[in-house]
Amino acid sequence: MAKQKLILIGNGMAGIRCLEEILKLNPDRFDITVIGSEPHPNYNRILLSTVLQGRTSLADITLNSREWYNQHHIKLFLGEMVLKIDTDNQILLTDKLRVVSYDQLILATGSTPFMLPIPGVDKEGVISFRTIEDCQIMIETAKKYKKAVVIGGGLLGLEAARGLLNLSMDVKVVHLFSCLMERQLDQTAAKMLQTELERQGMLFLLEKETAEILGDGRVEGLRFKDGTEIEANLIIMAAGVRPNVQLAKDSGIETKRGILVNDFLETSIPNIYAVGECVEHRGIVYGLVKPLYEQGRVLAKRICGIASKGYEGSVLSTQLKISGVEVFSAGRFEETPDSKAIKIYDEIAGVYKKMVFKDDKIIGAVMFGDTSERGKLLEMILKQQDLQDIEKVAIFPTSIVESHTITSLANSELICNCNGVTKGAIIEAVQKKGLSSVEQVKICTKASGSCGGCKPMIEELLSYINSYDFSEVIEKTSFCSCTSLSEDEVVQKIQQLGLTSLSKVMDVLHWNTKQGCTKCRPALSYYLAMINPEYENIQETLFLNDRMNATLQQDGTYLVIPQMYGGMTKSEQLRKIADVSDKYGIVDIAITSEQRIHLMGIKEGDLAGVWADLNMPMSSTYGNKVQTIKTCIGEHICRCDKQSSLHLSASLEKRLEFLTTPYRVKMGVSSCLHDGASCTTKDIGVIGMERGWEIYVGGSSGRKVRGGELLCIAASDKEAFEMVTGFVQYYRETANYLERTWEWIERLTLVHIREVLFDFELLRQLLDRLEEELSLRKRFYEKSELSTFKGL
Amino acid sequence: MTEMFLKYFRTKQQKVESEKTYDTQCPFCSMQCKMQLIEQSIVTRRTYKTIGKDNPTSEGRLCIKGIHAHQHSFHRERLKYPLLKVNGEFVRISWEEALDKIKENFTRIQTEDGQNALAVYGSASLTNEEAYLLGKFARSALKTKYIDYNGRLCMSAAASAANQTFGMDRGFTNSLSEIPYTNCIILAGTNIAECQPTIMPYFEKAKENGAYIIAIDPRETATTKLADLHLQLKPGTDAALANGLLKIIIEENYINKLFIQERVNGFEEVKEYVSSLTLEEIEDITGVPIAQIRKAAIKFGKEETGMIFTARGVEQQTDGSIAVRNLLNILLSTGKIGKAHCGYGAITGQGNGQGAREHGQKADQLPGYRAIENEEHRAYIASVWGIDEAELPGKGVSAYEMIEKIHEVEITGLFIMCSNPVVSHPNAQSVINALKKLKFFVAADLFLSETAKLADLILPSSSYLEDEGTMTNVEGRVTLREASYPCPGEVKHDWQIICEMARVLGKEKAFSFTSAEEIFQELRVASRGGKADYFGITYERLRKEGGIIWPCPDMGHSGTKRLFEASFSHPDGKAVMVIAPNKSVVAKDQTSEEFPLLLTTGRVMSHYLTGVQTRKSAALAARNVESYLEIHPTTALKYQIPDHTLVKIESKQGCIVVRSKWSETIRKDTVFVPFHWGDSQNVNLLVSKKLDPDCRMPGFKVTAVRISSLMEQFIQ
Numbered sequence A: 001m002a003k004q005k006l007i008l009i010g011n012g013m014a015g016i017r018c019l020e021e022i023l024k025l026n027p028d029r030f031d032i033t034v035i036g037s038e039p040h041p042n043y044n045r046i047l048l049s050t051v052l053q054g055r056t057s058l059a060d061i062t063l064n065s066r067e068w069y070n071q072h073h074i075k076l077f078l079g080e081m082v083l084k085i086d087t088d089n090q091i092l093l094t095d096k097l098r099v100v101s102y103d104q105l106i107l108a109t110g111s112t113p114f115m116l117p118i119p120g121v122d123k124e125g126v127i128s129f130r131t132i133e134d135c136q137i138m139i140e141t142a143k144k145y146k147k148a149v150v151i152g153g154g155l156l157g158l159e160a161a162r163g164l165l166n167l168s169m170d171v172k173v174v175h176l177f178s179c180l181m182e183r184q185l186d187q188t189a190a191k192m193l194q195t196e197l198e199r200q201g202m203l204f205l206l207e208k209e210t211a212e213i214l215g216d217g218r219v220e221g222l223r224f225k226d227g228t229e230i231e232a233n234l235i236i237m238a239a240g241v242r243p244n245v246q247l248a249k250d251s252g253i254e255t256k257r258g259i260l261v262n263d264f265l266e267t268s269i270p271n272i273y274a275v276g277e278c279v280e281h282r283g284i285v286y287g288l289v290k291p292l293y294e295q296g297r298v299l300a301k302r303i304c305g306i307a308s309k310g311y312e313g314s315v316l317s318t319q320l321k322i323s324g325v326e327v328f329s330a331g332r333f334e335e336t337p338d339s340k341a342i343k344i345y346d347e348i349a350g351v352y353k354k355m356v357f358k359d360d361k362i363i364g365a366v367m368f369g370d371t372s373e374r375g376k377l378l379e380m381i382l383k384q385q386d387l388q389d390i391e392k393v394a395i396f397p398t399s400i401v402e403s404h405t406i407t408s409l410a411n412s413e414l415i416c417n418c419n420g421v422t423k424g425a426i427i428e429a430v431q432k433k434g435l436s437s438v439e440q441v442k443i444c445t446k447a448s449g450s451c452g453g454c455k456p457m458i459e460e461l462l463s464y465i466n467s468y469d470f471s472e473v474i475e476k477t478s479f480c481s482c483t484s485l486s487e488d489e490v491v492q493k494i495q496q497l498g499l500t501s502l503s504k505v506m507d508v509l510h511w512n513t514k515q516g517c518t519k520c521r522p523a524l525s526y527y528l529a530m531i532n533p534e535y536e537n538i539q540e541t542l543f544l545n546d547r548m549n550a551t552l553q554q555d556g557t558y559l560v561i562p563q564m565y566g567g568m569t570k571s572e573q574l575r576k577i578a579d580v581s582d583k584y585g586i587v588d589i590a591i592t593s594e595q596r597i598h599l600m601g602i603k604e605g606d607l608a609g610v611w612a613d614l615n616m617p618m619s620s621t622y623g624n625k626v627q628t629i630k631t632c633i634g635e636h637i638c639r640c641d642k643q644s645s646l647h648l649s650a651s652l653e654k655r656l657e658f659l660t661t662p663y664r665v666k667m668g669v670s671s672c673l674h675d676g677a678s679c680t681t682k683d684i685g686v687i688g689m690e691r692g693w694e695i696y697v698g699g700s701s702g703r704k705v706r707g708g709e710l711l712c713i714a715a716s717d718k719e720a721f722e723m724v725t726g727f728v729q730y731y732r733e734t735a736n737y738l739e740r741t742w743e744w745i746e747r748l749t750l751v752h753i754r755e756v757l758f759d760f761e762l763l764r765q766l767l768d769r770l771e772e773e774l775s776l777r778k779r780f781y782e783k784s785e786l787s788t789f790k791g792l
Numbered sequence B: 001m002t003e004m005f006l007k008y009f010r011t012k013q014q015k016v017e018s019e020k021t022y023d024t025q026c027p028f029c030s031m032q033c034k035m036q037l038i039e040q041s042i043v044t045r046r047t048y049k050t051i052g053k054d055n056p057t058s059e060g061r062l063c064i065k066g067i068h069a070h071q072h073s074f075h076r077e078r079l080k081y082p083l084l085k086v087n088g089e090f091v092r093i094s095w096e097e098a099l100d101k102i103k104e105n106f107t108r109i110q111t112e113d114g115q116n117a118l119a120v121y122g123s124a125s126l127t128n129e130e131a132y133l134l135g136k137f138a139r140s141a142l143k144t145k146y147i148d149y150n151g152r153l154c155m156s157a158a159a160s161a162a163n164q165t166f167g168m169d170r171g172f173t174n175s176l177s178e179i180p181y182t183n184c185i186i187l188a189g190t191n192i193a194e195c196q197p198t199i200m201p202y203f204e205k206a207k208e209n210g211a212y213i214i215a216i217d218p219r220e221t222a223t224t225k226l227a228d229l230h231l232q233l234k235p236g237t238d239a240a241l242a243n244g245l246l247k248i249i250i251e252e253n254y255i256n257k258l259f260i261q262e263r264v265n266g267f268e269e270v271k272e273y274v275s276s277l278t279l280e281e282i283e284d285i286t287g288v289p290i291a292q293i294r295k296a297a298i299k300f301g302k303e304e305t306g307m308i309f310t311a312r313g314v315e316q317q318t319d320g321s322i323a324v325r326n327l328l329n330i331l332l333s334t335g336k337i338g339k340a341h342c343g344y345g346a347i348t349g350q351g352n353g354q355g356a357r358e359h360g361q362k363a364d365q366l367p368g369y370r371a372i373e374n375e376e377h378r379a380y381i382a383s384v385w386g387i388d389e390a391e392l393p394g395k396g397v398s399a400y401e402m403i404e405k406i407h408e409v410e411i412t413g414l415f416i417m418c419s420n421p422v423v424s425h426p427n428a429q430s431v432i433n434a435l436k437k438l439k440f441f442v443a444a445d446l447f448l449s450e451t452a453k454l455a456d457l458i459l460p461s462s463s464y465l466e467d468e469g470t471m472t473n474v475e476g477r478v479t480l481r482e483a484s485y486p487c488p489g490e491v492k493h494d495w496q497i498i499c500e501m502a503r504v505l506g507k508e509k510a511f512s513f514t515s516a517e518e519i520f521q522e523l524r525v526a527s528r529g530g531k532a533d534y535f536g537i538t539y540e541r542l543r544k545e546g547g548i549i550w551p552c553p554d555m556g557h558s559g560t561k562r563l564f565e566a567s568f569s570h571p572d573g574k575a576v577m578v579i580a581p582n583k584s585v586v587a588k589d590q591t592s593e594e595f596p597l598l599l600t601t602g603r604v605m606s607h608y609l610t611g612v613q614t615r616k617s618a619a620l621a622a623r624n625v626e627s628y629l630e631i632h633p634t635t636a637l638k639y640q641i642p643d644h645t646l647v648k649i650e651s652k653q654g655c656i657v658v659r660s661k662w663s664e665t666i667r668k669d670t671v672f673v674p675f676h677w678g679d680s681q682n683v684n685l686l687v688s689k690k691l692d693p694d695c696r697m698p699g700f701k702v703t704a705v706r707i708s709s710l711m712e713q714f715i716q
Helices: A013-025 A045-052 A066-071 A132-144 A155-166 A187-200 A246-250 A289-304 A374-382 A389-395 A423-433 A438-445 A455-465 A487-496 A502-508 A520-531 A571-584 A604-614 A643-656 A717-734 A741-748 A750-758 A760-786 B095-113 B128-142 B156-166 B176-181 B197-208 B238-251 B257-263 B267-275 B279-286 B290-302 B320-333 B375-385 B399-407 B428-437 B494-504 B516-527 B539-545 B618-623 B633-638 B710-715
Strands: A004-009 A030-036 A075-078 A082-086 A091-094 A099-101 A104-107 A111-113 A126-128 A147-151 A170-175 A203-206 A210-216 A218-224 A229-231 A234-237 A241-243 A259-261 A272-274 A279-281 A317-319 A327-331 A340-346 A351-358 A361-368 A414-416 A541-545 A548-552 A558-560 A588-591 A597-602 A667-670 A684-689 A692-697 A709-714 B018-025 B034-042 B045-052 B083-086 B089-092 B118-122 B147-149 B184-188 B212-216 B229-231 B306-310 B343-346 B413-417 B440-445 B457-460 B469-472 B477-481 B597-602 B628-631 B646-650 B655-662 B670-674 B703-709
Touching: A004 A013, A004 A099, A013 A030, A013 A289, A045 A132, A045 A155, A066 A075, A082 A246, A104 A289, A126 A132, A132 A155, A132 A234, A147 A155, A155 A170, A155 A187, A155 A234, A187 A203, A187 A327, A187 A351, A187 A361, A218 A234, A259 A272, A272 A289, A317 A374, A327 A374, A361 A374, A374 A455, A414 A423, A414 A455, A423 A438, A423 A455, A438 A455, A487 A502, A487 A520, A502 A520, A558 A604, A571 A597, A571 A604, A597 A604, A643 A667, A643 A684, A643 A717, A684 A717, A692 A717, A709 A717, A709 A750, A717 A741, A717 A750, A717 A760, A741 A750, A750 A760, A750 B618, B018 B477, B083 B095, B095 B118, B095 B413, B095 B440, B095 B457, B095 B494, B118 B128, B118 B399, B128 B147, B128 B375, B128 B469, B128 B494, B128 B516, B147 B399, B156 B320, B156 B343, B176 B197, B184 B197, B184 B290, B184 B320, B197 B212, B212 B290, B229 B290, B238 B267, B238 B279, B238 B290, B238 B320, B257 B320, B267 B320, B279 B290, B306 B320, B320 B343, B375 B516, B399 B428, B413 B494, B469 B516, B477 B539, B628 B633, B628 B646, B633 B655, B646 B710, B703 B710
Parallel strands: A004 A030, A004 A104, A030 A075, A104 A272, A126 A234, A147 A170, A147 A234, A170 A203, A259 A279, A667 A684, B118 B147, B118 B413, B184 B212, B184 B306, B212 B229, B306 B343, B413 B440, B440 B457, B597 B670, B628 B655
Antiparallel strands: A082 A091, A091 A099, A111 A241, A210 A218, A218 A229, A317 A327, A327 A361, A340 A351, A351 A361, A541 A548, A548 A558, A558 A597, A588 A597, A684 A692, A692 A709, B018 B034, B034 B045, B083 B089, B083 B457, B469 B477, B597 B703, B628 B670, B646 B655, B646 B703
């Protein structure tokens, strides 16, 4: 069957979204043509204000690039206007004298800014705020002129004004009414908004009606009906928009304010539909994006012949996109005799919230200052939820209470407890697979598949993802600028292709630089060594074996650290250290916080002698390894028995010394709940308690102090030892290079790590692999012992 | 299934060599979700995956517990051989040696201390066949009157309430499938979202269909979040709250006069009593504002259809039985029972909480929900068992009271099957002391539980993957749990253990069963004509029909989805309303200067009962590694208890130590501790031994406690 011809007039957000929906439903059904009057591919008009405010670049707001149109075989005619539709013969004519026939036609002609019909409106420097071109004019004008006036104190006007402030212009906003955004805000919120914007530098001229624009060729000022005048070099008209209905009207399609459509977006003429800002549905013309997308979805189904409930109108909700200003409004916020409202007005914190109820159902809300609950509120309004007194109050959490809204959850937090699905996993699935319903999320991720208790949260998350506040991106990031592969892919390829050296990796995987960069070189060396233990990792340490190693210092001399497991030593060892120090003239001897003695300033030539004379195990924790374990000997706060903790830390040190880790691993072992070794801020901390060893993981004592989380309580020394070594091994096996333990825990979730470590079989596997590596290393030591260190 | 993330060992991943599928049923809660275990062999390693299987009750859903149930079943600490305690250490012995020990000691005890000196303690996790057989074993082989089971701690209040009010106890008077179509639902003291997660969609659907849901719970839970109205009452004041609701319903005239006149006794007395109460006093007792009580009463009264559900929050109280009856009073006075989308449901906690209470494990009961003190019933069962009626012992005592009988040296030998009273009983220390006093104590278990540790002899029993049998789920649906996984080591099924014991005691004739199905055949006959009549049910039918809701008196009967449509089960066909006083007859703990807070207990999603199984499961333990104290931050600050720190909780009975968990949503006068952990975290060490006089249910849900930071004490 030949494909049907589908033509879309208007290359804007509503029309293109509708096409996207159609392509999702039935990618092969139509032969699609798009005719747009602007010379650009579809871009996100809503974000124009952020371009103006300098927060986004033009490229960033493009929604569908030319490739997208090509990919879907869509014919695109830009900068072209349709002059007439011959609805009888189903053909149309453009201003380039192109004649095209159609089977189905969508009108998405959008709207035009309303230019006040006053003298001088055609002067240079009087523009609207609607297109990329308008933005460019503003940016250019700001370079030469200073005084800007915005006519209209609605959403668009205020966003434009904020943008102009960012362009360092003096901005005055002229508004016909006494309150800003009077269609979205009540008086209280409007006044708060005005105060905040004045603080940011806007000046307001309220209840002023413009009579005339003054100037000679270029605008110089304007005069109001009351006779007063102000200066202006640039005037932005933001006094509302008018649906573009002319084409429809001329073609005999019924119109009023907009093009009239029914619940299925059908116009009065068969096979012609309309969607978006040009449409009038049940007497309402929508100018916000959400309703337009809802219309798009319905229309897509209609055109693809899929049954749906139809479009029943939308609850309007608005949010102002001005940084530092939190405003939200939804539904019917006016107070009427038959409605009741709850208001919270905190002048000190600058927070105002109002919810309007009718017959115990919530019908609208306004919020200023704190809009974090907007998603929840909107949902309640949409569902017309019946509310109990207590719950109403609960909706307004005081600022002290930690908010649990979906937006504030970390990506690692569980949404579905039953199936252990995190917020991040859902976002990822939604983005990668284009999911749009709870049902799809369930099939794809299993979230809500069991008890279904998290369904509301997933719904909330979905509407958040589809909202314009959403900016959390979980996408593939490349390893470094040398390659387009991700870190995981590189590691996978190294194994699959058996790559064994830096140069091979870069060669085989088509690195776009010869030498790699500072980011990939150390990481690759690390991975190569993890995959192939024989790989010699070039580090700043001189490491031959456990008795022969040293760390190069900045001045070219070496540092040697005699091993003292658990920070314990014997007089014999100390005597030897003293003798060696005397013999080689080592004068810089330090007792460090690592509970070791550092012998510093050793000349390269003396190293072999020092090692031979000391003839004892050395500690080498430089770089990304398990550091020496902090124990709590000699603290004064308590007299608890320290023996068991010393024993545990010594055995852990023996097992984990010299092991390469993704990042330095700091550990502590305390013998009692006084936690003398500050275990809760270590990567791994073990605290002796009555019930056993409490093991904390993911703490950090760096500049950003983090408390560790309780991993488990180990009943015996053996169990603690296995849990800690298993944890380290799993971290080694799965963390990315330089990934801190807490980042790793956040990524894998603590629950997952526990699942692995608590599983006897899996823990066994981890410990076995660690063991395997240790025996490999032992053989390596023996080898290097034989071939004595001749080079020095 | 837990899988390790692989970064470095991908090349070592092997292809699956073989795959086997085992049909089974989740071993945990009363939903009894049907599922399949898929076992994959990879070289020498085996991996397991559990998937849900469609069935009328859980519709193929599983919760986190079911998904990971196999982990405990394959756990290396499963008991695989009989173990005898020798000089304080358990040593492996053969089955014959074990059975000899049993024979020798059981005989000695009954000779020395009398027939009733031996007691049997059963479980609501046993299959119907095993529950039946255990009762038969106690009464006909041991001839002791002392048998009771852990279901006593679970369903006894709801069971006695339903028996007294309706004349019959089946947990749900309707099938689950009616829930989505009712207009108003009261969820009293039930946290289904965590305890029976797969039931939730029935309530979610009801809500989507516009039902108004009222939750009664001192805590905000995942369940109360579903509700339109949450009555956050003080723990233990359910009866008073129900009086408030009743008062408003009656005074606002939402009662169904015709229904009351034709089908109910006792309405006038109740009416008179609630009229004498004031809403102010009820608000004062319950801590629930009058406006909320009014709203709930009117919503429920006004709607055409409505259902009430209760669980342990209401039931595990010293007035649990009467409190449930008071909620039933609401159903009766509004006529919301015995018709479509109206009725009552006691959401049973344990896997076979329903079936195990019907076939004679209970101290006063014989199979088919017959009464042990009813002549006719005794005669019928004696004839089925082929014994003289006079040989049948009489009524024994409840689970907790059996422990007291041990203290009184009336009971000196004990056989426990599949239960862990050391953790599940109130006043837990006294249970430990009692068990230590016994001359001979045998436990049959999967693991060395806190209770089994105290036994002289432990018999290894089989798990849900291995042990076939029928289970009767939350809605009274008899289901067949298929099980074909081979038993590890020398493990035997519980029913085999019972038969073996009977054999060495010389009773093999009456216990010569070779399969669970054979036992079921006898159970069918034993239940015939009883209230819980299973006679029309066979394994074949269960396989074909996916479960049958009892009573099912003959093969042609399709089961009974809705009860009491024509009449109630009392002789006159009427239901009985009864006055429930605001205050419990057996006084509940009150706060005092010494013990200023009220402690209540409950479950968490990832664990089950005393945690013997779920704590062994890596994935479930991973979600809750230990117990905790849920406490309001304001209360915590008052007692200087930071978040996530150890807290000592003390009551008159004892003391435990758990970690704090701040929660904005709990009442400031109430704290909560889950009950899945033993030893120093065993919350039942705190609970008093006071029992409900009607049903002998302990008052688990209210204990006055004091709390203090453990750290503080150390530093001082």
